[in-house]
Amino acid sequence: MSYNLLKGKKGIIFGALDERSIAWKTALRCHEEGAEIVLSNAPVAMRMGEINKLAEKVGAPVVAADATSMDDLKKLFEEATKHFNGGVDFVLHSIGMSLNVRKGKGYTELDYGFNQKTLDISAMSLHRVLRTAWDMDAINEWGSVVALTYIAAQRVFPDYSEMADAKALLESVARSFGYHYGTRKKVRINTISQSPTATTAGSGVKGFDGFIDYADKMSPIGNATGEQCADYCVSLFSDLTRMVTMQNLFHDGGFSFMGVTPLVIEKMGK
Numbered sequence: 001m002s003y004n005l006l007k008g009k010k011g012i013i014f015g016a017l018d019e020r021s022i023a024w025k026t027a028l029r030c031h032e033e034g035a036e037i038v039l040s041n042a043p044v045a046m047r048m049g050e051i052n053k054l055a056e057k058v059g060a061p062v063v064a065a066d067a068t069s070m071d072d073l074k075k076l077f078e079e080a081t082k083h084f085n086g087g088v089d090f091v092l093h094s095i096g097m098s099l100n101v102r103k104g105k106g107y108t109e110l111d112y113g114f115n116q117k118t119l120d121i122s123a124m125s126l127h128r129v130l131r132t133a134w135d136m137d138a139i140n141e142w143g144s145v146v147a148l149t150y151i152a153a154q155r156v157f158p159d160y161s162e163m164a165d166a167k168a169l170l171e172s173v174a175r176s177f178g179y180h181y182g183t184r185k186k187v188r189i190n191t192i193s194q195s196p197t198a199t200t201a202g203s204g205v206k207g208f209d210g211f212i213d214y215a216d217k218m219s220p221i222g223n224a225t226g227e228q229c230a231d232y233c234v235s236l237f238s239d240l241t242r243m244v245t246m247q248n249l250f251h252d253g254g255f256s257f258m259g260v261t262p263l264v265i266e267k268m269g270k
């Protein structure tokens with residue numbers, strides 16, 4: 001159902017790889033709610049060609065940008081502001097990648113070269129995006145920026161490995177830049193801490209199926225789906241949440257405040 005919550009709003013959505021991506025689902029929902037969109041992803045991800053199907057559905061141009069390249073980001077914002085004939089009202093940062101996890105290196109044997117890239121792609125890219133927009137004054141007053149994160153930033157999930165550190169840094173960047181952009185232009189910056197969700201990035205974590213099942217059994221309402229995450233993003237991009245900023249917002253069916261549930265105890269007893 002559409003409420004026209006984003007009528008007249010213009011946004012950049014990073015990270016739609018395929019139809020399982022949270023960014024993909026968010027682009028569809030934003031379009032339904034009346035937003036105009038520019039899609040972006042890393043050049044290597046674009047080669048898969050899937051994003052063009054989404055672009056057609058939501059009538060959006062696609063601009064390739066490696067989120068660790070200031071030149072790419074500048075070009076992206078230039079093209080987006082040209083396309084919109086003005087500034088941007090919202091940005092979704094839905095970008096994550098761990099080189100060490102991908103190469104099978106555990107937390108106690110990190111390769112620091114890979115680690116730097118992981119932190120740059122998964123966390124400092126938010127700073128790079130915000131800095132680019134800041135320098136170009138490309139986000140409109142009362143704009144809204146959302147980045148996606150995971151509770152491993154606060155609690156230890158061993159197989160999440162270096163991504164836990166990346167998410168802690170990402171959440172900190174959202175708070176720190178949230179101060180500056182809030183005072184300058186009332187732009188709000190938040191992170192959504194989402195339940196485990198079956199996507200390409202999610203499935204990279206070792207034992208992911210068990211992980212999803214455990215989180216579901218630990219959450220009074222169950223795991224939040226990608227579609228529900230898209231709904232939450234829409235609410236944060238809308239004018240109904242204008243005073244929410246610098247927050248890490250748990251979107252996890254209650255998981256973050258649970259100690260244990262009978263469902264999990266029952267499973268342990270067997």
Ligand code: NAI
Nearest residue numbers: 015017021022042045067095096148196197199200201202
């Ligand atoms: P996904 O694999 O569909 O999306 C990750 C995206 O990051 C891809 O589109 C990929 O191309 C992009 N990316 C990687 N390197 C990039 C670069 N250098 N420049 C630009 N883009 C780059 O997976 P998903 O799950 O939709 O991930 C989106 C966000 O949600 C990530 O930040 C992830 O950590 C976060 N998240 C995911 C959860 C899950 O269980 N799937 C749970 C909580 C948070």
